[in-house]
Amino acid sequence: MSAGESAGLQVEGLHYRLGERVLLDGVDLSVEPGESVAVTGPSGSGKSTLLMCVLGLVRPDRGAVRIGGQELTGLPSGRLAQVRRERLGTIFQFGELLPELTPVENVALPMLLGGGDHRAAYRRATELLSDLGVPHEGTPTGMLSGGERQRAAVARALITDPAVLLADEPTGALDPEAREAVADLLFAVSLEQGCALLLVTHDLSVAARAQRVLRLEAGVLTDALDGVGA
Amino acid sequence: MNTVAQRTRGTDFATAPAGRGGRLWGQLLRIGFAAGRGTPGDRLRFWALFAAAAAVAVVALGSVAAIATYDGREARDQARGPMLTDRRQDAVALWREAFDAVGEVQHSVIYVSPLKTDAPPPPGLPRWPAPGEAMLSPELVREGGKEQITSRYGRYAGTIGKSGLVSPSERLAYVRPAQTPDELRKSDAWQYAEGFGRAFPMGENLYGRPLGQVLLTLGVLTGLPAVSLLVIAARVGSRTRDRRSGLLQALGGGWRHRAVVNIGESALSIAAGTAVAILPMLAASATDLRIPPTGYLLNSDDLRAAWPMTLTALIVSFVVSLGAVVVLHRVERGGTATRPRSFASKVPRWRLYGCGAGLALVAVSQYFRGTPGLLAFAFGTVAMWALLPSVAAAASRVLGEKFAAQGFRAGRPGQLIGGRWTVAHPGVVVRLAVAMVIGLGLVCQLQVWNSRLGEKAAAARASEARVGDSLISVYNRDITPPAVRDLAGSLPTGAHLFSLNTNPEQPAPLLQGSCDALRALGLTCPAAPEAAKGGDRRLEEIRRWYGPELRIQATPSDPSLDKLYGQLLVIPEATGQRAPVERVAYAVVPAVNVETLGENWLTGASNKARLNNWILLFGSLGLALLLLAGTISAAAEFMRVRHVLAPLAVLTGSHSIYRSVALWNLTTPLLIATFITGAVSAWHSLFFIAVVQEGSFSWRVLAGAMTGCAALAVAVGLLGGRAAIRAARTWRPTAD
Structure with a gap:
């Protein structure tokens, strides 16, 4: 597949070795806009490394990562950060919201950091929080429940209208009820917004909701259902 | 994954109960040591503990230095103090103390005149000074260069050794007057000394403060901040330590296990900080070190002699710092933080x-x-x-x-x-x-x-600014008429000598001098006392200090001096003549006071x-x-x-x-x-x-x-x- 053919995420022949240990051994992966892919695997199998390669935080030994047709590998750090800002949205296990800010300010932060129009950022943040059912008027971020905080984190990831949404154990810190709600939301918004969703999780019940479930083991990515390469 | 968790694998408290065997403690120490090197944000904690341990050790060593210095000072003070006696036949020397100043800093001038030449001289002197000779402390020579101090009291015959000074920065002079002992004994200010070796506060010891006060000042002003730094440093990086402690607790470890891990984690930084604190002590033990901004020179001999105390202080300081880290590490019931607290919301x-x-x-x-x-x-x-x-x-x-x-x-x-x-x-x-x-x-x-x-001091400062050393007061109750004559004869060319009598029983202070001298102040030459009329700035200054009703009188010969209320005033032709005036005054009258007006204030x-x-x-x-x-x-x-x-x-x-x-x-x-x-x-x-x-x-x-x-x-x-x-x-x- 060549650059520009897809607006989603393409990973080609990714190799990454840590000392003697091969973490990624020619990983190929493609996530189309609106498609959701879950990556599972045992601890230490390299799921987070794969995510870091996609984020550009770790430089692979070989291979390429493309987002919306734009090759990430080899980009200078400034340009890389710009691509991350404009095309990637990330959700972490613990939400990582600033308790001192209001939910609206937290969600608007990526746009503000990117130098976007602040009025538009606040407007969009309010819309997203309303859409995702997070109370945003009068409730400080510190008072939100775990599920609400994670939904606010999803809203924050979506505010830049990313082409690719990355989620690193997004339901790992939630109770079963909140986990269901956040998982529902995540898959629904990626479909609605037409962004490629790459989800890394231990939780097979959450992974099962993805359109495709892949398993990373011994550095190789295989289809979790039939063992066929991704 | 938490690195500490990885390192603590294999530490099973269930199978190795608390307190059994040395292996467990060694392992816990290793865990702590590894945690101290490996956890994120530890650089701040390392340097915080390092700085705190160094601060505590510096205060401890500072106290040691103070105690050692005071011990040394006391010993030397005792060794040089005159053993005064009333019995002429037992005496080895005539002794008297006087004061002088260089700049605005006062110092003692010890006059000695040996009666038995085979008697040992005061400590610090290689020999008795010869008649008319002076031996000065190195600090006095250094500071008094501009005022030509080496020629002030007579011929300069070398410096006083460290053993004769309470501190190397003491300003002190030993002077042997040119006069014979019999001449000197005419003044009752001289005392007989049968030797040296009895505590007699003199020199720098007159202006010092007791050791207790020094230690208290050091403790309050420096010690308390050092302790507060230690408390804060002990709590830095609590996020990681909380997790580690929680883990140890979950595995069945008690406070002793946590303490050992904490010791392992902080021992290196605290040891390094404590060790660094010895550097200034080593420097001060190798050479006499001047402490800014006090100008005080520490005697390196004193500090070297106190090495057992130094070593003890270092060990105590290390233990205190380490103990603080262990004691201040609380694990709260809620398993939450020991991190530095901040107000939850509002300032009370x-x-x-x-x-x-x-x-x-x-x-x-x-x-x-x-x-x-x-x-x-x-x-x-x-x-x-x-x-x-x-x-x-x-x-x-x-x-x-x-x-x-x-x-x-x-x-x-x-x-x-x-x-x-x-x-x-x-x-x-x-x-x-x-x-x-x-x-x-x-x-x-x-x-x-x-x-x-x-x-008064403010007035003296103003006076100094107005007339400088163009008006010099010379006084001492031993100034006899022949001494006045000698002084008048040996003053620098152009200088005039007056006597000022401030006896309160007189109607007003009286300034006496030759007609030439009075004319030099723009005054008339009255044979009988009369009010001084004139606006000379030096005359104005005398009026400011001794009263506006100043009277003047011409004297045909040298001015006479009232023993109790009299003083001589020298008015040189130009400023900058103080050193020669002092030189001749000291030559004529030992222990004389030569000052500008109000200088003692x-x-x-x-x-x-x-x-x-x-x-x-x-x-x-x-x-x-x-x-x-x-x-x-x-x-x-x-x-x-x-x-x-x-x-x-x-x-x-x-x-x-x-x-x-x-x-x-x-x-x-x-x-x-x-x-x-x-x-x-x-x-x-x-x-x-x-x-x-x-x-x-x-x-x-x-x-x-x-x-x-x-x-x-x-x-x-x-x-x-x-x-x-x-x-x-x-x-x-x-x-x-």
Whole structure:
């Protein structure tokens, strides 16, 4: 597949070795806009490394990562950060919201950091929080429940209208009820917004909701259902 | 994955119960040691503990140095003190003490005249000085160069050795007059000494303070800040330690296991800090070290002799620092933090009222006379200064809200977050502001107190500015008429000699001199006393000091001198003639006093100012420690919150957000604290001056101190931002 053919995420022949240990051994992966892919695997199998390669935080030994047709590998750090800002949205296990800010300010932060129009950022943040059912008027971020905080984190990831949404154990810190709600939301918004969703999780019940479930083991990515390469 | 968790695998408390075998303890120590090197953010903790241990050790060694120095001083003072006797036949020497000054610093001049030449000289002297010879301490030679001190008391015959000086920085002179003992004995000021070796306070020991006071000052001004630094350092990096402790607790470890791990974790940094503190001690033991700004030279022999005490102090300091880390590491029931606490939300309101009450008390203290007024002023001052940081924090909080609102409106994330953090954590500002507030307040108060010369000293300073050394007073009750004649005959060319009689039973002070001398002052030459009419500036100066009704009288021969109320006045032809006048005066009359008018008032004030230098030394050391403690505390707080911001900053590549947040969160509130404190310091000092009607306030000193604080505020912000950026760069999503 060549650059520009897809607006989603393409990973080609990714190799990454840590000392003697091969973490990624020619990983190929493609996530189309609106498609959701879950990556599972045992601890230490390299799921987070794969995510870091996609984020550009770790430089692979070989291979390429493309987002919306734009090759990430080899980009200078400034340009890389710009691509991350404009095309990637990330959700972490613990939400990582600033308790001192209001939910609206937290969600608007990526746009503000990117130098976007602040009025538009606040407007969009309010819309997203309303859409995702997070109370945003009068409730400080510190008072939100775990599920609400994670939904606010999803809203924050979506505010830049990313082409690719990355989620690193997004339901790992939630109770079963909140986990269901956040998982529902995540898959629904990626479909609605037409962004490629790459989800890394231990939780097979959450992974099962993805359109495709892949398993990373011994550095190789295989289809979790039939063992066929991704 | 938590690195500590990885390292603690294999430490099974269920199979190795607490206290069984040395292997477990060794393993726990290793875990702690590895944790100390490996956990994120440990660099701050390492250096914080290092600095705290060094500070505690420096205070401990400072105390040792003080004790050793006082021991040495006492021994040398005892060895050189004259054993006075009334029995002529037992005496080995004639002995008397007099005082003189170089600059405004007074020193003792010990006159000796041996009666038995085979008797050993005072300690520090290689031999008895020959008649007309003087031996001076090295410090006196060094400081008195400009005043030609080596020729003042006679022929210079070398320096006094260290064994004869209580400290190498003592200013002291041993002088043997040219006169024979029989001539000298005409004055009853001489005493017989049968040898040396009895405590007799003289020289520098007259101006010192007892050891207890020195240790107390060191303890309060430097020791307490060192302890506060230790407390803060012990709590830095609590996030990681909480997790480790929780893990140990979950595995069945008790407080002893946690203590051993903590010892392993902090021992290296504390040992390194303690070891570093010995460097100044080693330097001071190798050579006599001068302590700025006091100018005091430590005697290296004293410190070398105290090595067992030094070693003990180092071990005690190490144990205390390590113990503090272990004791201060609490594991709370909720399993939450031992991290430096910050106010949950608000600065307690009573603090603001308390500060206001202190301010009011200072303001109304002027209406009470005597002790109640003083007490009101003192209590008000303490309350005001103690609670002022909280006012600064409350003001910062209000401003933080404004900053955040402004940041929100303008879409500036740094201002928004910094403002909100200031509102949420005013404690960070309080801790740093405490040091700055105390520092600024102390600097201003010291400056004002030092400027309080007293009326007479202020008059002497003014007199010095007006006439300098163009009017020199020479007095001593041993000045006989032949001595006056000798003096008149050997004064520098063009100098005139007067006598001034200030006997209060006279109608007015009387200035006598030859017609030539009186004419040199623009006066007439009356044979009988009459009022002095003339406007010569030197005459004006005499009137200022001894009364406006000054009378004059011409004397045909040398002026006569009243034994009790008389003094000689020398008016040289030009300024800069003091040294030759002193030289001839000392040659004629041993132990004579040669001064400009009111000079002894200045030496008194200078003694006070030099003692204040010790307070300045200990105080500034303490302040530096408080500032360090505040900075570490702020950095720790900043490091704690950086975790939350790291993912966004890393993913958006917006590292500068940290700089911007640090600017609004640290620098701006500290600048506000600086301005509030500066304003209050100025008011307080000016108020104090107005009440006591003495002293002056230096705006330059305040401006300098405020500039220092402002620079610190900027530095703390820059360092905080830089540290957070560096730490954030290493952040990686590690949720699995």
